[in-house]
Amino acid sequence: MRPRLLMGAMVGATLIAGGTLLAQDAPRLRGPEPFTREQPAPAMQRPVTNDLRVRRNYPDQPPVIPHAIEGYALDLNANKCMSCHARRFTEQSQAPMISVTHYQDREGNTLGGLAPRRYACLACHVPQTEARPLVENRFTDMDALTEPERHPGSRSNR
Template sequence: MGQIRLSLVLAACFAASFVMAQNVSELSGPQPDPMQSGPAAPIPRFVTDDVRQMRAYPEQPPIIPHSIEGYQLSVNTNRCMSCHTREMTQGSGAPMISITHYMTREGQMLADVSPRRYFCTQCHVPQADAAALIENTFTDMSEMGATGAGRE
């Protein structure tokens, strides 16, 4: 009796997931027949004006406001570090990478960038002139009327 009940529950879950999958819209819009080929969407052009944008949500990694085309990013070299490390920011005028990039998982400070934070593009992406896939309703605290501590 237990196996029959389990089989019925599994069948109901499968049917429900199938129905829900049919009603979920794709982020990129309605999908054409997968067997038909069509033109590829144009690649968005990167914004290279060096103007830093507001973040779209709390804790978002900053977006790269310049072109990184041709940057070498490998185990042996990281062109980003030529401007963004502590030692290079005064000469380059670039913002310094966060101090969290100099920490181990346990919070131990390191003299150099942590290996787990070395590959910048695993979190940071260049700005692109592309439409948002979904509406962003994020509102920054400063826009909600919040003020800093001690201000009256």
């Protein structure tokens, strides 16, 4: 084969391989209809609101929210989350207190109140739905890696 032809064939093969990979790995975000056709929005997923705290996948994970948050104000004037999760309200609300990291600035200084960088709770804590994941999740719990015998099925007692 002449060099130019060979180059062409190689580029072609790469494109086809790349295309196949994309088709396999990319989640279908747009749905089956072409994006030029207007569709009614799918129904909102129902949030999980069973009040059961969910195990964290690793110690530093922001825990997910196990209760309804619909209509909770979170703006310049009001932070509804803090009306239960602030230290002084936890006795009446029985909510877990925000941990000490929420009182620390980026230099590690502990402040007298909620750190501004922790004000927008929903940037890190999210409610859950029963939606099927768009892509397969291959996350493995640390316990299953370190002590597979003691923790079959990655159950943890830490």
